[in-house]
Amino acid sequence: MKKLDQSHRFLFEEHPIRGQYVTLDKSWQEIAQQAGLEGRGLTLLGEAVAAVTLLADTLKIEGSVTLQIRGTGPLGLLVVEANSKQKIRGIARQSSPIEEPMDLQEVFGSDHLVITIKTKGAEPYQGIAPLRGSNFSDALEYYFDTSEQLATQFWLACDRQNVSGMLIQKIPGRTKDDDAWNRVIHLASTVTDEELKTNSLADLLHNLFHEEAVRLFDSRDIGFSCSCSRERTAAMLLTLGKAEADDIVEQEGAISVTCEFCNATYNFDAIDVEQVFSEREAVTPSETTH
Numbered sequence: 001m002k003k004l005d006q007s008h009r010f011l012f013e014e015h016p017i018r019g020q021y022v023t024l025d026k027s028w029q030e031i032a033q034q035a036g037l038e039g040r041g042l043t044l045l046g047e048a049v050a051a052v053t054l055l056a057d058t059l060k061i062e063g064s065v066t067l068q069i070r071g072t073g074p075l076g077l078l079v080v081e082a083n084s085k086q087k088i089r090g091i092a093r094q095s096s097p098i099e100e101p102m103d104l105q106e107v108f109g110s111d112h113l114v115i116t117i118k119t120k121g122a123e124p125y126q127g128i129a130p131l132r133g134s135n136f137s138d139a140l141e142y143y144f145d146t147s148e149q150l151a152t153q154f155w156l157a158c159d160r161q162n163v164s165g166m167l168i169q170k171i172p173g174r175t176k177d178d179d180a181w182n183r184v185i186h187l188a189s190t191v192t193d194e195e196l197k198t199n200s201l202a203d204l205l206h207n208l209f210h211e212e213a214v215r216l217f218d219s220r221d222i223g224f225s226c227s228c229s230r231e232r233t234a235a236m237l238l239t240l241g242k243a244e245a246d247d248i249v250e251q252e253g254a255i256s257v258t259c260e261f262c263n264a265t266y267n268f269d270a271i272d273v274e275q276v277f278s279e280r281e282a283v284t285p286s287e288t289t290h
């Protein structure tokens with residue numbers, strides 16, 4: 001039977017090729033409900049969630065992967081983040097209808113996507129890639145083809161209840177069988193969206209690669225989780241500046257900040273605002289001295 005909200009790694013034992021599979025149910029439903037999207041907007045958010053979860057699972061040490069697109073198109077904002085602890089979150093904002101023939105550049109009104117990889121103890125890595133194609137498999141394959149990354153291909157399927165995805169990646173190492181990569185990709189490409197979403201991974205791998213020796217590793221649970229907090233929101237207030245924060249409190253009675261990812265609301269009244277800014281002064285006492 002298929003398990004819910006899982007990520008799996010697998011390895012082609014006779015070739016330097018690895019794979020990953022992810023299937024998201026409850027965690028995706030929470031993200032989808034929060035986003036309030038339908039149709040292609042929802043599908044694109046789902047594909048991005050599956051793809052970023054797969055990418056985060058390739059991290060060898062603790063860290064996170066963020067995919068971000070901002071533009072002037074109908075889907076003007078998409079941000080998806082997953083970390084190596086299998087926590088995911090994502091948001092997209094749609095302002096007008098997406099016409100069917102639009103490619104990704106038109107959908108987002110942007111010509112590039114940004115992938116940020118943060119790992120513990122290292123400077124964040126930021127990769128910017130041109131947006132190509134009409135779905136995230138196309139766009140990410142183009143990103144991997146044109147960057148110094150390992151050859152990687154994606155299969156992504158999404159509906160309101162579930163997103164599932166598979167990644168196949170060439171890893172460093174010698175192969176005796178020069179055709180192995182092409183053969184594995186060709187076999188993987190016969191998978192249907194329905195099989196990706198409903199089959200157990202054991203069945204999926206057996207159906208696709210029954211002539212290859214594939215080793216399946218233990219699964220890992222995935223959940224929706226937001227990293228927002230009152231402290232982080234307070235830090236955001238500091239960037240507004242005291243004068244503007246005071247203005248808002250005077251006009252609205254309080255500053256209310258709602259997290260786009262999880263809908264949590266953080267309220268700061270006049271006293272809270274004083275406290276936030278006085279704590280900051282306690283940390284950095286003499287910004288005005290020269």
Ligand SMILES: [Zn+2]
Nearest residue numbers: 226228259262
């Ligand atoms: Zn949040």
